[in-house]
Amino acid sequence: MTVPQARFRPLFVCGSPKSGTTWLQKILDAHSQIACAGEGHFIEQIANPMVRLLRGYNAKLKQVDERVFQGRAPYQPLAEAEIIQIAREMIVRLMLRQQPPAGTLWLGDKTPRYTEGLKELKILFPAARFIHIVRDPRDVAVSRLHHAKRAGYDDALTAGSDTYYEMVGNAAAAWAQHNGNVAAFVALAPANAEMLHQIGYERLLSDFDRVAAELFAFLDVDHGPTVIAKVRSETDFEQLSGRKQGDEDPASFFRKGVAGDWKGRLDQRALEIIEQQCGKLMGRYGYNRLSGASA
Numbered sequence: 001m002t003v004p005q006a007r008f009r010p011l012f013v014c015g016s017p018k019s020g021t022t023w024l025q026k027i028l029d030a031h032s033q034i035a036c037a038g039e040g041h042f043i044e045q046i047a048n049p050m051v052r053l054l055r056g057y058n059a060k061l062k063q064v065d066e067r068v069f070q071g072r073a074p075y076q077p078l079a080e081a082e083i084i085q086i087a088r089e090m091i092v093r094l095m096l097r098q099q100p101p102a103g104t105l106w107l108g109d110k111t112p113r114y115t116e117g118l119k120e121l122k123i124l125f126p127a128a129r130f131i132h133i134v135r136d137p138r139d140v141a142v143s144r145l146h147h148a149k150r151a152g153y154d155d156a157l158t159a160g161s162d163t164y165y166e167m168v169g170n171a172a173a174a175w176a177q178h179n180g181n182v183a184a185f186v187a188l189a190p191a192n193a194e195m196l197h198q199i200g201y202e203r204l205l206s207d208f209d210r211v212a213a214e215l216f217a218f219l220d221v222d223h224g225p226t227v228i229a230k231v232r233s234e235t236d237f238e239q240l241s242g243r244k245q246g247d248e249d250p251a252s253f254f255r256k257g258v259a260g261d262w263k264g265r266l267d268q269r270a271l272e273i274i275e276q277q278c279g280k281l282m283g284r285y286g287y288n289r290l291s292g293a294s295a
Contacts, residue, residue, distance in 0.1 A: 043117030
């Protein structure tokens with residue numbers, strides 16, 4: 001397999017589902033020096049299966065050599081570096097289908113589940129950068145409830161129903177897993193922390209220009225006022241949804257675009273479910289706990 005020599009650096013966006021990963025992807029893609037698409041799922045669907053397949057092939061070659069050729073087999077196993085290279089080249093080939101325009105410096109993909117594959121991405125792309133967005137798990141739970149309602153769970157928004165608590169629990173478990181994975185990756189080595197830039201959803205809402213400038217500075221691309229204004233105009237809530245921020249459309253992917261929507265929407269039991277599963281990480285990411293539940 002031959003892939004054109006990439007003139008871009010790879011960029012990967014991750015975060016717990018319903019945390020603003022799609023909005024962040026669109027912000028990145030709106031910058032003239034960044035091309036960022038979504039939902040490539042390159043680790044669980046491409047890299048991991050390919051690596052397993054090729055390692056299995058190596059094992060088969062070794063078995064055949066021992067049984068048939070007595071050490072003189074015509075085919076030799078692939079070196080581990082070759083296996084990694086094959087997986088890398090396949091991912092690059094797929095990413096280049098974005099057809100990034102001239103002037104692009106970063107080629108990115110947003111897949112929330114990259115929180116589970118940061119170590120693998122680092123092996124595949126040592127020069128990569130990672131952007132992680134985190135959101136209050138209580139608001140994530142509310143978004144999950146509305147998503148479930150759109151998906152056909154009629155009583156998902158009915159506080160007290162089994163579905164309501166099940167969806168809240170699922171959202172909390174996913175939030176703890178995804179954000180715990182990122183925290184563990186950062187703690188592994190100082191170099192990991194240097195590769196990763198973290199954004200709070202709430203701060204992105206309240207202080208867009210500053211947060212966007214910090215993001216683009218991390219990637220060493222233009223981040224002056226004119227650039228930020230252009231990106232803001234192309235990616236604000238009204239542009240993406242056709243509604244003013246705060247105007248709710250329960251059927252829309254971009255439902256409301258606010259922080260703190262959980263207040264008045266989650267009952268005490270729901271808050272306790274969330275804080276039992278997410279409590280320690282909530283503190284790490286700057287979210288105050290209210291229910292007093294232990295975690």
